[in-house]
Amino acid sequence: MNMLKLKPAFKDYLWGGTRLRTEYEKECEYDIIAESWELSNHSAGASIIDNGNLKGVSFTQYLEDSGKKVWGSNAQHFQNFPILIKFIDAKQALSIQVHPDDEYALRVEKEFGKNEMWYVLDAEPGSFLYYGVNKEITKEEYRTRVENNTFLDVLNKVEVKKGDCFFIEAGTIHALGEGIIICEVQQNSNTTYRVYDFGRVGVDGNPRELHIDKAVEVSTLTPVSTEDTKGQAIKLEDNTLENLATSQYFTCDKYEVENEITLCVGDESFQSIIMLEGTGDVTCGNESVTYKKGDSVFFAAGSGEFTVRGKTAFILSRI
Ligand SMILES: [Zn+2]
Numbered sequence: 001m002n003m004l005k006l007k008p009a010f011k012d013y014l015w016g017g018t019r020l021r022t023e024y025e026k027e028c029e030y031d032i033i034a035e036s037w038e039l040s041n042h043s044a045g046a047s048i049i050d051n052g053n054l055k056g057v058s059f060t061q062y063l064e065d066s067g068k069k070v071w072g073s074n075a076q077h078f079q080n081f082p083i084l085i086k087f088i089d090a091k092q093a094l095s096i097q098v099h100p101d102d103e104y105a106l107r108v109e110k111e112f113g114k115n116e117m118w119y120v121l122d123a124e125p126g127s128f129l130y131y132g133v134n135k136e137i138t139k140e141e142y143r144t145r146v147e148n149n150t151f152l153d154v155l156n157k158v159e160v161k162k163g164d165c166f167f168i169e170a171g172t173i174h175a176l177g178e179g180i181i182i183c184e185v186q187q188n189s190n191t192t193y194r195v196y197d198f199g200r201v202g203v204d205g206n207p208r209e210l211h212i213d214k215a216v217e218v219s220t221l222t223p224v225s226t227e228d229t230k231g232q233a234i235k236l237e238d239n240t241l242e243n244l245a246t247s248q249y250f251t252c253d254k255y256e257v258e259n260e261i262t263l264c265v266g267d268e269s270f271q272s273i274i275m276l277e278g279t280g281d282v283t284c285g286n287e288s289v290t291y292k293k294g295d296s297v298f299f300a301a302g303s304g305e306f307t308v309r310g311k312t313a314f315i316l317s318r319i
Contacts, residue, residue, distance in 0.1 A: 001052050002265075002303035003284040006059060006296045008036035008086075009045030014203065017091030019122075019181060024087065024294035032091075038296035039085040039272045039317075042188060047296070051289050059298070072269035072301030074319040080112070082319060083250050084188045085274055085296065087121070090176045095208065096130060096151065096196040099189070100218040101170035108214070109191045113170045116186035117245040117252055119315060120164040121276065124179030130155040132172050132224040139216050146212055151196050158226050165244045171220040183274060185317050187249050193218065236261075244315065256313045265303040269318040273297050273308070280310020 008026065016034020020026040026036050039059070040047045046060040054062060063070070063081055075082050099105075099114035106112065118129075134156040137145075145151040155173065158166075160180060168174050173195060176182065193211035202208045233242045238258035245252045254276075255261060265271045265284075273282075279292045284299060284306035291297065291310075299306060308314065 001054055001287070002300045003051075003282070003287045003289065003306065004049050004054070004059070004062065004298040005051040005289040005291070006039060006047040006298060007050045008038045008047055008296070009040055011035040011037070011045065014200075015090060015092040015094055017089045019089045019091075020087055020294075023181075025292065026294065034089060036087045036294075037084065038087060038274055038294075039083065039298060040188075041081040042084055042190065044190060052287065066300065069302075070270060070300035072319060073267055074269045078112075080188055082188055083185060083272075083317060085183070085185050085272060085317060087294070088176065088182050088184055090178055090180050090182075093178045093198065094176045095194045095198070095200075096155070096173060096175045097192050097194050098173045098215050098219045099170050099192055100214070104218050105170075105189065105191050111191050112187055112189045114187045114189040114191060115170050115247060115249050116168045116184055117250075118166045118168065118176070119183045119185075119244060119252075119254070120160050120162055121181045121183055122162050123160045123164075123181075126159070127179040128157050128159045128177045129166070129180065130173065130175040130177070131158050131166060131168070131226050132156045132174070133221060134223060136222045138221070142216050142219070142221065143212065146196060146210075149199075156223060156226060166226070167245050167247070169220075169224070171218055172224055173215075173219050183276070183315060185245070185250055185252050185315070195219075250317055250319060252315055252317045254313065254315050255308075257308060258311060260307055260309040262305055262307045263316070264305050265299040265301065267302045270301045271299045271303075272317045273299075273314045274317075276313040276315065278310050278312035280308065280312055282306060282308050
């Protein structure tokens with residue numbers, strides 16, 4: 001089987017909302033759906049295959065059984081399946097956090113670092129996120145401001161709207177603000193250093209753990225550009241293609257489709273599409289699946305041509 005339609009794993013973190021159920025028809029027993037992991041081989045929550053003769057099998061099991069050739073030649077140097085794609089519904093703000101780069105993470109955590117891309121699916125008026133510092137700070141100032149609760153004053157606050165896109169390089173201090181739904185494409189890593197949690201408490205009534213020492217070591221202490229990293233939209237007959245992110249870890253493009261589009265999955269990389277709008281079907285070889293907004297489809301490297309039918313938009317990720 002070359003084409004897998006996937007069902008997500010869910011996370012009910014306290015800051016999440018219910019829009020992934022009400023607007024994206026995600027079926028889940030939790031009251032709160034903070035995150036749905038739509039393409040995931042992570043041990044903390046793997047996606048499940050929802051079509052064909054592998055229906056019900058976990059994506060992790062599929063990858064183990066198929067071997068690394070389904071990743072494609074560009075991804076052979078990775079130890080683990082390289083990316084994780086999720087939806088995040090931030091009803092409340094997430095904690096201020098930072099992720100290490102590969103060098104630090106492999107040395108200290110024995111895991112890869114984490115670069116991530118956020119594509120804003122919807123944002124309430126006035127919503128914002130934190131992205132880097134707004135002036136150069138020293139490590140001493142960093143610690144002092146965390147201790148005396150003035151850390152937010154030195155963070156760069158960026159207003160967001162639907163369609164905005166941010167590449168968050170490892171080392172960039174960041175947090176998603178309240179009222180925002182995003183699609184996140186990230187390196188398949190869970191290493192997060194929490195810097196500040198607005199004084200909130202967890203389910204056990206205690207403040208969640210902070211990781212100040214490590215955060216100070218890995219954070220970028222000079223402002224980073226918040227200019228939109230999106231490329232120019234390119235017209236392809238009826239359809240539109242927009243590059244969202246290009247990095248050594250993953251490449252993401254957004255396609256807007258009027259009626260249908262045919263693309264090709266070569267030997268160099270697997271491809272994943274995540275549907276942002278509409279309904280229709282996807283065919284690849286003699287396989288076919290239906291889709292609605294929020295669905296995710298994976299193609300093994302070397303799958304060849306696939307066709308998406310219906311008026312839709314999707315993000316295509318590959319290595
Ligand atoms: Zn993050």
